[in-house]
Amino acid sequence: MAQMTIAEALREALREEMIRDERVFCIGEDIGIRGGWGGAFTVTLGLEKVARERVIDTPISENGLFGVALGAAIMGLRPVADVQYGDFLFNAMDQVANHIAKIRYMSGGKIKVPLVMRAPVGATGRGAQHAQNLEATFLTIPGIKIVCPATAYDAKGLLKAAIRDDSPVLMFEHKLLYGSKGARSESGAVDASSDIPDEDYVVSIGKGIVRREGADVTIVGTLLMMHLALQAADRLAQEGISAEVIDPRSLVPFDWELLEESVRKTSRLVVVAEGPKTGGIGSEIAATVSERMMDYLTAPIQRVASPDIPVPFSPVMENFYRPDVDRICGAARKTIGD
Amino acid sequence: MAQMTIAEALREALREEMIRDERVFCIGEDIGIRGGWGGAFTVTLGLEKVARERVIDTPISENGLFGVALGAAIMGLRPVADVQYGDFLFNAMDQVANHIAKIRYMSGGKIKVPLVMRAPVGATGRGAQHAQNLEATFLTIPGIKIVCPATAYDAKGLLKAAIRDDSPVLMFEHKLLYGSKGARSESGAVDASSDIPDEDYVVSIGKGIVRREGADVTIVGTLLMMHLALQAADRLAQEGISAEVIDPRSLVPFDWELLEESVRKTSRLVVVAEGPKTGGIGSEIAATVSERMMDYLTAPIQRVASPDIPVPFSPVMENFYRPDVDRICGAARKTIGD
Amino acid sequence: MTYSSKFSLALYRKMVLIRQFEERVKYLFLEGVMPGTIHQSQGQEAVPVGVCAALKEGDVITGTHRPHGQAIARGLTVESMMHELFGKADGCCRGKGGSMHMGDLERGMLPAIAIVGGGVPIATGIALAFRLRKEPRVAVCFTGDGGVNEGAFHEGVNMGAIWSLPVVYVIENNLYAASTPVSQAVKLKKLSDRAGGYGIPGVTIDGNDVLAVYETAHEAVTRARDGGGPTLIDAVTYRITGHSRRDPCNYQPEEERKEALQREPIRRFAERLLAEGLATQAQLDEIHLAVDAEIEDAVESAKAAPDPKPEDALDDVFA
Amino acid sequence: MTYSSKFSLALYRKMVLIRQFEERVKYLFLEGVMPGTIHQSQGQEAVPVGVCAALKEGDVITGTHRPHGQAIARGLTVESMMHELFGKADGCCRGKGGSMHMGDLERGMLPAIAIVGGGVPIATGIALAFRLRKEPRVAVCFTGDGGVNEGAFHEGVNMGAIWSLPVVYVIENNLYAASTPVSQAVKLKKLSDRAGGYGIPGVTIDGNDVLAVYETAHEAVTRARDGGGPTLIDAVTYRITGHSRRDPCNYQPEEERKEALQREPIRRFAERLLAEGLATQAQLDEIHLAVDAEIEDAVESAKAAPDPKPEDALDDVFA
């Protein structure tokens, strides 16, 4: 048992999987350079000690490197490809959306694509091109599993599950949750560290978790928003509102059962997601829950999300962009007050 | 007044706008080659006669050509950039999502981006990489207006409005609605031609239209799905069900007023959209209507969409992929039966 | 170099098989029996046939949106391909791929990549897998002349170059990208001049001379296998059919087309074989007959084969 | 060539202004007063200063994620930049851009593009607009050595080349892409060898010699303005600060850094100015003092300037 940050837990997952399975390798920009940082957020730091040739530093060529990872995955290796900021997934979008997500299907199921993609998300004072939450965008692309760890425990377990999965898995990681240290630390970071068991474990892709039990309203959120939801639940408790917090952990596949069970109990739902409200994760969750459970709901589902704007730089405006505890509490109250 | 197909109406819009405003130019692959087809679907055929230098054939470089269009737009020109198939927007995704959608915002509003993007969508027997409906994906990217003409009248009017707009506008066009002729005709095409007025007109971006009035259930859909919705309404009428068909025409901004007015009347809603159900256009519409109008709804909103799969090639499976009149009718009945 | 009659006739047969396959498919398509759209490669046969003749079992090719010739050259059966074109459940991609995604990894060809340039990084990645596993295998990436202008080409070739991977990039240069002449898309006399920008060898060859293609490919493949890194081969050929569907090719100057027909690879090779005494006219005729029969069988069998079930569409998304 | 004292001192002043601005910003950042992250250009000043000295009013540059030097060289005021860095409502991007999107089109610089390579097609498009409007203006695109490996670079440069547009592509080659040495990302001795693949002239120069940069840029800009098409300039320099934030640069060999400090452009140019009698030490000292005062004023004014209102975030999405 050891206390680890998400960055450390991810690194451990990679290290253990690289040792366990020779087919596993990491590929990305600045991930294994001697004297470097181990990627933008230190996750791959030192992994070249496991196997120098399995930590592959690429030129700045996102579409290329995801295509290279795809080619290697098709041939039976198990690459873990990353971008320094999720926003650069758009540079790789052709490979990710047109090839990685589809080639198994196009082959009639004859090909496997055991490929993990890692992408940091979240607004963190860097302006519009290093800030986006891309979960909703990739939700529109069938053929990729999507996971979103909010804790170090889940980060390690989900990454291991992803590496062992025979399908493409995209992991979104939140910059404010990494717990990166030293020169790579983030201001405004939230502690997401966990006690990590010494023994090997995985967190199943597609399984959510109840983070806090409650009776009056269900709040669902991933990544940073899960932590804000917990803070909101604390505050609501002081007002006598008992909020249940659900962390789906995976977006594809989604643990509808867990969420439905919660909503059957609370009859109220708040969906929190960083990123534009329109077309957001919250829309999918709200639509599906409404469709399946209209009779259980006693109030309209509330979506707490960002406005439909690019991410502004100035902290004043960025804080306005990012959903916060106040707004989550307000939405929860609204489901109850209505 | 002349009867035109969508391809012809779009061509007329481009011709007239190019004549009206010297700043307007077309840029794309194979759009103005002598002896060529005027783009993949004949839309730009012959436009080089208006001004040779304003019909620019590019190498196969989607990200590059959208970036070039952006640069020109920033300098005050009014480019109309196209991809041959919407799927290739993913090749251009960095320019479209990270630059075109954001640079005005990043400049603090000092820059204008009068840029039109055109992209054919829809499954048409070409397999997974020439088939996607990308409306939902781009809905997740703030900073781009999105229009989806279902008729030749709207195609012309919306394209003119888009060209005159000072913001980026992305027009999705459905391959089965173009009415392309000769060597470029499509099997399975649906007639979307209209009488086009001789005089100049625009269709305002953000304004929907009631395509058919009805009392029992509202069916909303764009592009090909609008036509299938009308067919479904015909069939439902024979069963004594009066369906109202709404064509929002624009997705961003969306004419919520029109839709809400309809739902207030019918109290039931079916949303039809080609493309995967999860994260689809239907999810956004359902979530928003549920949020705003829960008390008016007498049945859960039904989403008719494609399954969450890449587009299969074989016609048998492709027909299963594409929402059809049967499924729309089934969904409408379900809202009423429940 | 001189080659055995057996080897030469095998090349000849492959080229004829491609030509006749394409002709038959075109006819089926124009008849309206065949769904979808098609990109065909009549006139370009010498490129994939010459290249694939230089490959060993275990080598892997990536194809383009114009993959029929590449697939046949690599060894897919015309039967499995014809079934795929008809969207049948037992096609080489079980009806999910279609013309543009023809391929069968077991036969050494990835389902073709119909996004222009998209296959370049993927082929590079296949080569990376060979390197990491220390397997003496080679990846060959086919692209068109238009494909060299995609960012994916740039990124993929550069990575192949810096890591000296066992991969060969072959430009099936038919002088047009759809309707766009190569001279309008690139400011170079020879596309192989792109190679210098990546620090790898590049060569422009007559892509209608199947033996020249074979020899060049053999050298490049051998170098790749021996750790010498990638080569860019610009094989100049011509498409003597439409770009797709019912394209009348009005953008190809008449004069140019006439000349191209003179240089078309199959007749040229036949003449050479006859001249060098490597084949008799009777042998060649026999090949044509056998090929036609093979294709006809494939058509009949494809027409009779069962369609997939609609719900089969739901399978094969995840492993 | 010899240059007037006035011209030379203007170049010198710009370089010092960049250096001191960057140093001050670094300090503010490490103090924790400044939000966000920063990419700084200490040591690279000669490149943007030399290049921008060759530009006229009306010319437009695109910048990178490391844009402070480019912005100052092009003529943005340090005040408007400092306000932007502090996220203030009257910053050059009204607080919406920040360090990585520094720019002001009215001053001839697009908001910087922080997606590596992303500015290349955009600059090409700006040049296309000049061409279509028949304006005698030139676009200059800055990129890093890492940027040349992006697909966007390839596509953008190729279009500039085939259309012979008035655009100059300048590689601020500081030998590293973040932590990655250029030698690991490209298999070329000189990055200018990429130019041949596009059929345009390319040249590698000492990017720490501000006059060499100026002369090369002047020639390229003149050629571009006169219809001669693009040039690729590989200006070799060195980053004598961290890549971003608190980067200790452990990936730069100590020896290399020491040498680089010897070749750093400002002292070098000072020595030359003194040696050639184009400036006195007193003049140089005065410049340093004036620059420091200018920057200090900007800092004070930025600290005092009003923040945007939170809801201002909702503006400026659509025109």
Ligand SMILES: Cc1ncc(C[n+]2csc(CCOP(=O)(O)OP(=O)(O)O)c2C)c(N)n1
């Ligand atoms: C990324 C992308 N852009 C555009 C297309 C549409 N398209 C299909 S084939 C083709 C021309 C390809 O030219 P080339 O690479 O020379 O191959 P050829 O068709 O000549 O075999 C184009 C533009 C595509 N399939 N993919």
Ligand SMILES: Cc1ncc(C[n+]2csc(CCOP(=O)(O)OP(=O)(O)O)c2C)c(N)n1
């Ligand atoms: C498309 C993209 N990929 C990765 C990054 C992250 N990143 C920021 S700067 C940088 C290095 C850029 O190197 P270079 O082009 O040489 O410019 P320099 O930083 O040396 O000025 C990287 C990888 C980015 N901003 N954009």
Ligand SMILES: [Mg+2]
């Ligand atoms: Mg071609």
Ligand SMILES: [Mg+2]
């Ligand atoms: Mg650099």
